[in-house]
Amino acid sequence: MSQRAPSIRPRPEEQPFWRVKTLEALSLDEWESLCDGCGRCCLVKLEDEDTAEVLYTDVGCTLLDEETCRCRDYPNRQAKVSDCVRLTPEAVRSLSWLPQTCAYRLVSEGRDLPWWHPLVSGDPETVHAAGVSVRDRVAGPEEEFSLAELLERITDWPMEDVEAKASDPKVESIFGI
DSSP: OOOOOOOOSOOGGGSOHHHHSOGGGOOHHHHHHHOOOOOGGGEEEEEOTTTOOEEEEEEEOTTEETTTTEETTGGGHHHHOTTOOOOOHHHHHHOTTSOTTOHHHHHHTTOOOOTTSHHHHSOTTHHHHTTOSOTTTOOEEGGGOOHHHHHHTEESGGGSOOHHHHTOHHHHHHTTO
């Protein structure tokens, strides 16, 4: 009589919610907790009218808190900032400018969250320590810049692959990961 080897794969109820639920199935609290607090989506973006290419600047939305990398008035953001995009499952799947590191994007693509994500690390500071957030990289709020100045503030770092930097053993050792 052959014996089946026990499964080493955790049962679904033991898996974190982001591994077993679709974006549509998330509760409001789960949805909100997916935001890692990097602030990259709150940087001012410019769209090339000819190519539809979206270019990031190092300038923050008027409501971006440059230290916490969170919105200063999240509940009222869309009333105060006319072009603030509300993330929904549909929007996540269609917005090409969402950073590669965005948890909403990762979950929608069936990928796992990185070690520095607060839901994984248990610490909201790991996103900053790993160099993923906009902390100390924002030139200022958008109202301080003219369009010509915004064009001079275009940068590539918000869309760069941060995996190499985010897996730096020195950073990981700080958090015992």
